[in-house]
Amino acid sequence: MSEHNSRRTFLKHAAVAAAGFSIVPRHVLGGTGFVAPSDKLQVAGIGVGGKGESDIKAFHDSGKANIAFLCDVDDRRAANSVKRFPKAKYYKDYREMLDKEHKHIDAVSVSGPDHNHAIHALAAMQLGKHVYVQKPLTHDIWEARVLTHAAKKYKVVTQMGNQGASNDGPRQIREWYEAGLIGDVHTVYCWTDRPVWPQGIPWPAQKAEVPKELDWDLWLGTAPQKDYIEKLVPFNWRGWWDYGTGALGDMGCHLLEVPFSVLGLNYLQDVQASVGSVYVDEFKRGYFPESCPPSSHATMTFPKGSRTSGPVTLHWMDGGIQPARPEELEPNEIFGDGGNGILMVGTKGKVLADTYGDRARLLPTTRKENVAMKYARVPGGASGHYAQWVEACIAGYGKKEVSAPFEISGPLTEALLMANLAIRGADLKIDGKYPGRNLKLLWDNDNMKVTNFDIVNQFVKRQYRPGWEINYSF
Secondary structure: OHHHHHHHHHHHHHHHHHOOOOOOOHHHHHOOOOOOHHHOEEEEEEOOOOHHHHHHHHHHHOOOEEEEEEEOOEHHHHHHHHHHOOOOEEEOOHHHHHHHHHHHOOEEEEOOOHHHHHHHHHHHHOOOOEEEEOOOOOOOHHHHHHHHHHHHHOOOOEEEOOHHHHOHHHHHHHHHHHOOOOOOEEEEEEEOOOOOOOOOOOOOOOOOOOOOOEOHHHHHOOOOOOOOOOOOOOOHHHHEOOOOOHHHHHHHHHHHHHHHHHHOOOOOOEEEEEEOOOEOOOOOEOOOOOEOOOOEEEEEEEOOOOOOOOOEEEEEEEOOOOOOOOOOOOOOOOOOOOOOEEEEEEOOOEEEEOHHHOOOEEEOOOOOOOOOOOOOOOOOHHHHHHHHHHHHHHHOOOOOOOOOOHHHHHHHHHHHHHHHHHHHHHOOOEOOEOOOOOOOEEEEOOOOEEOOOHHHHHHOOOOOOOOOOOOOOO
8 A cells, every 4th residue: 555655645646746746626527426537446356256246346335436347257246247357357367466466455355265365365454455345254174264364464354244334223232232221141143044054964976077267276266176066156165064154154144243343242151052854855964074064053151241241141142043032022023134134132121133133222122212323323324334445544543443453353253263162063963963962162262172072182283285385473
């Protein structure tokens, strides 16, 4: 950024000199809020199909960002973005793009399969580029710790793609909580009807032909070498541990963000889990360790923090599992949004909300309380999440607040991935038994390890494919 800004400064001064110091005010050129092309954030997108496509469009629509470079391993997925931004230079390999174009890039948007988030984001951060990374921030706990540390080390503006963090709901709930309307929160429930992709299934024995538009080696990235299979791309990878993080990784950042931001939760101290089983016939359970289970319930304990009077127990439920309906909810009232929800239980009351913290309401829903607005709202709410990051990048590191910087979203992601350790541990079969079931995993946060069930520590930092290692020292 400093090198790029120096070039901008030189060009501006040269232009002024050539014009005989005739300065025209910016507002005359473009009206209030006008941003000259030279002042726009120059954004590169890594993974520009699907969610990545909508992300870079939102950055562009802020009016303060130019989509300068596009990168995707699959030409089919990239097609819409290439058409929308015809002036953006297109690459398949993010390494080539960053190597050739880093002097012309201010910020990078990372949106691809979970297993490649960290290697893409860290490469950009090490070049001094601001980063926006889709949720979950990373695939592994160690990777989340790395990106959290790197954001401070390289002094870059960061944001995770859990746009609900910019919604009004989390701020409204925090105002209720700090006004004492629900008392001391001790229990939280978050649930989802995901997965809506296959889980609890065997890896297909039949390999498939790689589509000509897809660079399979680049898509695999850090993951183990395997043959391509049908329907893995672009969506079903979420249900395989090599690439995705299951329903918890997909929806957890959107749902757990509310209790994290309201209660100031951080690293958890222990977790236990139970998982659903799949039957290959009516008498025999299947065992498919490469695939996330079809349903799970993880119970996390967070120690007393600065905003809680004691430990907080947080229940995560997926695959259609839901907590008991609160007695304050009328029989026909929708629980959450029907498939997903957040319920916070305090000593004086309860709060219910939908995904992204939407439709926050006290229970019973007839209860109406007015409290003073204490926390500024993000213009546009969830939609404003993107412009907020763009403006913070333009302002520079530490100059403007963002809703989901890595200092917050890093620990949030770690908590989710720690719960996934318990889910994977409960699904591990050793000598015909499941020793991880009915265990409470104890977490040593400083050393990033489970102290009482060592076998799951292999998933804290996985083995990377040769040539795709992530090297970072704290």
